Amino acid sequence: MPEAAGGRKEGALGGLRLTPQRKAILAAVREGGRHPEAGEIYERVRRQLPHISLGTVYRNLAQLSEAGLVVELNIGRASRWDGQPAPHDHLICRRCGHIEDIDIGREGCDLDAIARRVSGFIIEGHRLQFEGLCPACQRRELDQSAHATDV
Numbered sequence: 001m002p003e004a005a006g007g008r009k010e011g012a013l014g015g016l017r018l019t020p021q022r023k024a025i026l027a028a029v030r031e032g033g034r035h036p037e038a039g040e041i042y043e044r045v046r047r048q049l050p051h052i053s054l055g056t057v058y059r060n061l062a063q064l065s066e067a068g069l070v071v072e073l074n075i076g077r078a079s080r081w082d083g084q085p086a087p088h089d090h091l092i093c094r095r096c097g098h099i100e101d102i103d104i105g106r107e108g109c110d111l112d113a114i115a116r117r118v119s120g121f122i123i124e125g126h127r128l129q130f131e132g133l134c135p136a137c138q139r140r141e142l143d144q145s146a147h148a149t150d151v
C-alpha cells in the first residue's frame with residue numbers, strides 16, 4: 001500500500017492505526033460478496049480471531065467508518081457495510097436484500113450541479129439506490145406465478 005506523501009505515517013490510514021483486529025475486520029468487509037451485515041463480518045473475523053466479541057466488531061466498524069475506510073449503508077432492516085469508500089451507486093433487491101454496485105457512468109451526468117441549482121446547497125456528493133428485483137428473485141416470482149396458474 002503506497003504511503004501518502006506528506007500524510008500520516010505509523011501505519012495509520014485516515015488517522016487510524018491498523019491493528020490486527022481492524023485489519024481482519026476490514027478484510028472481512030471487503031471479502032467475497034460486499035455489503036455484509038455486521039453479523040456476517042463477525043463470523044468471518046472469528047475464523048481468524050476466535051476471541052473477538054461482536055461489540056468489538058461494531059466499535060471497530062464505527063471507527064473504520066469515521067476514518068473513511070468503510071461506509072455504512074442504511075438499507076432495509078440492518079446496516080450493511082461497504083468496503084468501497086469511493087462514491088458509487090447501488091442496486092438493491094427488495095425481496096432478498098441482495099446489494100450490488102452499479103456503474104451507470106455518473107461522470108457524464110452532473111446531478112450535483114442540478115441539485116445545487118435547485119436547492120442552493122453546496123453538494124458534496126450523492127448516492128443513488130436503484131430498487132427492484134434481482135434476476136434470481138425474478139425467476140422465483142416467475143416460477144411461483146407459473147405454479148399458481150397450474151392449479
Ligand SMILES: [Zn+2]
Nearest residue numbers: 093096134137
Ligand atoms: Zn433478490
Ligand SMILES: [Zn+2]
Nearest residue numbers: 082084100101
Ligand atoms: Zn457498494
